Amino acid sequence: MAVAALPPKRAPQKQNAWKAYSDWANEHRKWLFAAPAMIFVAVLIAFPLGWTLYLSLTDASGSVRAKSEFIGLENYADVLTDTDRFWPAVLRTFVFTAVALTVQLVLGMAIALLLWRPFKGEKWVRVAILLPLVATPVAVGMMWRLIFDPNIGFANQLLGFVGIGPQPWLSGQYSALPTVIFIDIWQWTPMVVIILLAGLTSLSDEPDEAARIDGATAWQRFRFITVPLLMPTIIVAILLRSIDALKTFDLLYATKGRGGGSFHEVETLNVYAYGLSFDYNDYGVSSTVLIIFFLIIVAVMFVLTRRRKEVQK
Amino acid sequence: MSLAEPRLIRAGSDRAALSGATTRRRKPFRTRAYKVFRAVALIVVVAAFIAPLVWMFLASLKTNVDIYDASKTLVFSPTTANYETVLGRNNYLSFVFNSFWVAFASTVLSLIIGIPAAYSMSRFAMRRSALVVLMARIIPGVSLLVPWYYVFSNLSMVGGYSVLILSHMFVALPLIVYILMSYYDSMPLELEEAARVDGLTHIGAFLKVTLPLSVGGIATASILAFIFSWNNFMFALVLSGADTKTLPVAIFNFVAYASIDWGGLMAASVVVTIPIMVIALFTQKYIVSGLTAGATKG
Numbered sequence: 335m336a337v338a339a340l341p342p343k344r345a346p347q348k349q350n351a352w353k354a355y356s357d358w359a360n361e362h363r364k365w366l367f368a369a370p371a372m373i374f375v376a377v378l379i380a381f382p383l384g385w386t387l388y389l390s391l392t393d394a395s396g397s398v399r400a401k402s403e404f405i406g407l408e409n410y411a412d413v414l415t416d417t418d419r420f421w422p423a424v425l426r427t428f429v430f431t432a433v434a435l436t437v438q439l440v441l442g443m444a445i446a447l448l449l450w451r452p453f454k455g456e457k458w459v460r461v462a463i464l465l466p467l468v469a470t471p472v473a474v475g476m477m478w479r480l481i482f483d484p485n486i487g488f489a490n491q492l493l494g495f496v497g498i499g500p501q502p503w504l505s506g507q508y509s510a511l512p513t514v515i516f517i518d519i520w521q522w523t524p525m526v527v528i529i530l531l532a533g534l535t536s537l538s539d540e541p542d543e544a545a546r547i548d549g550a551t552a553w554q555r556f557r558f559i560t561v562p563l564l565m566p567t568i569i570v571a572i573l574l575r576s577i578d579a580l581k582t583f584d585l586l587y588a589t590k591g592r593g594g595g596s597f598h599e600v601e602t603l604n605v606y607a608y609g610l611s612f613d614y615n616d617y618g619v620s621s622t623v624l625i626i627f628f629l630i631i632v633a634v635m636f637v638l639t640r641r642r643k644e645v646q647k
Numbered sequence: 648m649s650l651a652e653p654r655l656i657r658a659g660s661d662r663a664a665l666s667g668a669t670t671r672r673r674k675p676f677r678t679r680a681y682k683v684f685r686a687v688a689l690i691v692v693v694a695a696f697i698a699p700l701v702w703m704f705l706a707s708l709k710t711n712v713d714i715y716d717a718s719k720t721l722v723f724s725p726t727t728a729n730y731e732t733v734l735g736r737n738n739y740l741s742f743v744f745n746s747f748w749v750a751f752a753s754t755v756l757s758l759i760i761g762i763p764a765a766y767s768m769s770r771f772a773m774r775r776s777a778l779v780v781l782m783a784r785i786i787p788g789v790s791l792l793v794p795w796y797y798v799f800s801n802l803s804m805v806g807g808y809s810v811l812i813l814s815h816m817f818v819a820l821p822l823i824v825y826i827l828m829s830y831y832d833s834m835p836l837e838l839e840e841a842a843r844v845d846g847l848t849h850i851g852a853f854l855k856v857t858l859p860l861s862v863g864g865i866a867t868a869s870i871l872a873f874i875f876s877w878n879n880f881m882f883a884l885v886l887s888g889a890d891t892k893t894l895p896v897a898i899f900n901f902v903a904y905a906s907i908d909w910g911g912l913m914a915a916s917v918v919v920t921i922p923i924m925v926i927a928l929f930t931q932k933y934i935v936s937g938l939t940a941g942a943t944k945g
Contacts, residue, residue, distance in 0.1 A: 360849045364771045371764035371820060372776055375783045378817055382794035383786075389793070448688055461931055462693045465700060468927040468934070470878045472895040473916035476902070477703040480909055486715045488702060494717075524696065525938060532939035570942045581787050584880040588899060607789045612885055617793055624790040635785055 383628075389621035396615055409622035419598060419606060420623065424630075426511060426594075427602040431579040434518045438575060439568070441519070442526030447556075449527070450534050467524040475588030478517045479504060504589055510599040514586060518579065526571050533567025534560070569642045576638065580631055583608065603627045700920075707913035714909050729914035739918065741890070742897040746919070749808065749883070749893055750876040753815035754869050757823050762865065765827030766853060770836075777828060784821040788881050791817075796885055806888025814882035819872035822937075826871065829941040830864030831857075867937040870930050877923055894919040 359366055390409055394402035413420050449459065466474070481488045482503035490500040503513045541563065545555045561568075583604045586594060592613050594601025601609070607627060610620030706714055708725040733739050768777045795814065796805065804810040838860065842852040880895040887896055898915045901908070927934060 356848060356850070363849050363853075364767050364773070367763035367767035368773060368776055370760040371824060372779050374760060374816070375780050375820065378791065378795070378813070379782060379786060381798075382791040385794040385797075386790050445692055448685055448692065453685070453689075459689055459693055460935070461928060462697050464927055464931055464934060465924060466696050467938075468874055468878075468923050469700065470895055470898075470916075470919045470923065472878075472880050472898050473703075473920045476898060476912055476916045477699055479902075480706055480714075480913060481699060481702060483909075486717075486909075488720070491717050491720065520696070520699065528935055528938050529942045532935075532943050536943040567942055577785055583788075584878075584895070587884075588880070591902075604787055604789060607787070608792075608881070611789060611793050621790075621793070624787065627787055628790055631785060631787065 386621045386624055389617050390625050392618050394617040394621075395619075402618065405618070409618050410626075413619060413622045413626065419601070422598065423594075423601050423603050423606040423623075426600065427580060427604070427630075429511065430515055430518070430582065430600075430602055431576055434515050434522070434579050435572065435575055437515075437519050438523045438526045439571065441523050442530055442571070445523070445527045446530035446534055449531055463524045463527055466521045467528075469521070471521065471584035472588045474517065474521055475585050478513075478520075479589055482513060507597045507599050510590060510595055514589060514600050517585060517589070518582065521585070522575060522578070526575060529571040529574070530564065530567060533564050533570075537563055565645045566642065569638065569645055573635070573638045573642065576634060577631070580604075580634065603630070703913050703920075704917055706909060707917045709910055711908065711910050729910040730918075732908075732911050733914045733918060737897070737915075739897065739915065742892055742894050743918065743922075745808075745811075745887075745891050746877055746893040746895075747922075749811045749815050749891075750873050752808070752812045753819050753876050754872045756812065757816045757819035757872055758865065758869060761820050761823035761868070762827060762858070762861075763853075765824045766831055766857065768824065769828045769831035777824065780821050780824045783817055784825070788817075792882070792885050799886065805886055806891060808891055810886050811883055811891060811893070814886055815876040815879055818875050818879050818882070822872050822875060823868040826868040826937050826940040827861070827864050830861060830867075834860065863933075866930075867933040867940075870926065870933050871937040874923055874926065874934075 389402075391404060391406060392402040393405050393409075445463070449456070480486075484490060484500055484502050484505055487503070489503060493499070493501065502509050504510050537560070541559050542555055545559050550558070581604050582602065586600050586602060586605050587608070590600045593609050594605045598606075603623065604627070607620050607623045610616045610623060705721070705723075707729050708727070709719070709723050710726055710728065713719045713723045764780065767773065768780075795810075799805045799810045834857070838856055839852045842856045843849070847855060878895065879893075880899070883893040883896045884899070887893060892900075894915075898912070898919060901912050901915055
């Protein structure tokens with residue numbers, strides 16, 4: 335800053351053009367460095383969001399290039415009174431996210447505690463836990479489709495061994511949603527494990543030791559010392575997982591296809607909006623759904639980040 | 648047992664003091680019952696995560712007749728026929744190339760704009776600006792796809808590589824910025840200041856000192872960006888053409904027919920999963936540190 339305050343007339347004497355550019359670049363490096371990434375994201379987001387907002391006020395449908403009429407808030411009225419597809423999709427989105435997240439947290443915590451203290455073969459267990467996480471979600475969906483196939487799937491063979499009759503799993507109207515939740519749990523619990531394990535490893539030993547000396551049981555120490563100390567990490571895990579769970583698409587589309595199956599049994603907001611856009615080309619309505627979906631996600635993130643700040647205090 | 652306890656605690660903390668604060672200071676549990684319980688629990692956990700993948704692999708080596716036969720669950724005569732079908736007839740190798748090229752190019756381009764951005768956002772605490780980039784992670788991809796599709800098809804870019812690479816950068820960039828920001832946050836400023844004293848400019852110090860020192864963080868970010876781009880399905884589903892399909896889309900197209908060729912489908916799934924798992928095996932510590940970036944600091 336002090337350099338910039340000098341009279342500019344003195345600069346050109348010895349300095350060549352390169353030096354001048356370099357000085358300017360150094361001076362403005364804060365924005366020079368950040369700008370390309372920010373512009374890239376802003377252009378790819380701001381314009382589409384604006385357009386989606388505009389489309390949600392029109393009756394655009396058919397081809398992307400088709401003429402459309404401005405119809406005000408009609409789409410919003412239609413969507414918000416649609417108890418046939420929209421509200422069930424909202425409900426499924428929240429059920430999917432809440433159930434998957436809860437189970438992932440409980441299971442993830444249990445597994446993280448198992449892995450917490452050193453043991454032989456630790457590295458291999460970690461690798462095993464990492465594999466579902468990196469496996470391609472579409473391939474994972476296909477894999478579980480075969481395992482859950484009502485006629486030839488391993489899941490029903492297994493049930494046969496213990497004398498339970500075959501279940502429809504993914505193909506049942508009421509069993510499909512629990513089944514995809516199960517698959518999501520299989521794939522993403524490792525993520526929670528890894529995050530919680532990192533948090534556990536960075537915890538200080540002293541409070542736990544103190545409580546042990548005071549005679550606290552293992553459960554008391556876990557409940558009143560480990561969990562509160564781990565709370566910031568737990569919130570991060572919830573934050574990261576809920577962003578992804580709310581938006582789950584590949585798994586649902588790979589296992590059930592268009593419309594979340596013939597009864598829309600796994601149709602979440604994301605799958606519904608995708609279908610409206612690209613399977614039925616109903617752009618006006620789909621944009622409306624997307625704007626509402628976007629507001630929901632922002633609201634959830636807002637609540638979670640506030641909670642996170644409270645925990646940090 | 649109870650008499651030995653204080654000594655064990657001390658031994659544990661001594662070891663921890665020797666090996667540094669970052670390693671685990673927890674002493675192992677002592678009771679045999681717990682050890683047995685934990686061994687059993689770990690085996691169950693590992694089996695639960697691995698078995699389905701093994702199942703997929705086994706099915707890819709079976710004929711469709713064997714897949715239907717419950718008695719041939721584990722004992723069967725393996726065949727490579729499915730792989731021959733998938734790799735030979737379905738143009739699969741070109742999809743492998745597409746996936747690789749799109750993931751690679753989008754990762755490299757995201758690094759080029761992401762590294763300086765992460766550095767600047769970390770050093771100057773530009774939290775609001777960082778939020779702009781992280782929006783890309785929060786926003787549902789579908790809400791961008793219709794406008795993108797419209798614009799890019801007007802520019803005759805849909806079906807080409809460039810649009811796929813751009814859309815996958817959208818996945819890679821926020822990851823890279825997020826991971827590297829927490830990496831730079833924990834990097835001491837002193838080295839850079841020393842370089843400044845030695846006469847380097849700010850940008851020179853960044854290029855010659857900070858950048859080489861952040862190779863670990865860059866590796867972590869690139870590996871994760873590559874994996875997420877490789878696995879991405881939705882963008883390629885809409886924006887790819889017949890020649891530029893990526894592997895996840897190619898697999899999905901497998902099931903468009905009335906009866907599913909399960910053996911072929913599983914072989915195709917193995918083909919898409921194997922490269923990414925091999926990468927994961929060799930780079931697991933980077934993946935773990937990337938996924939936990941920022942988690943422990945709260």
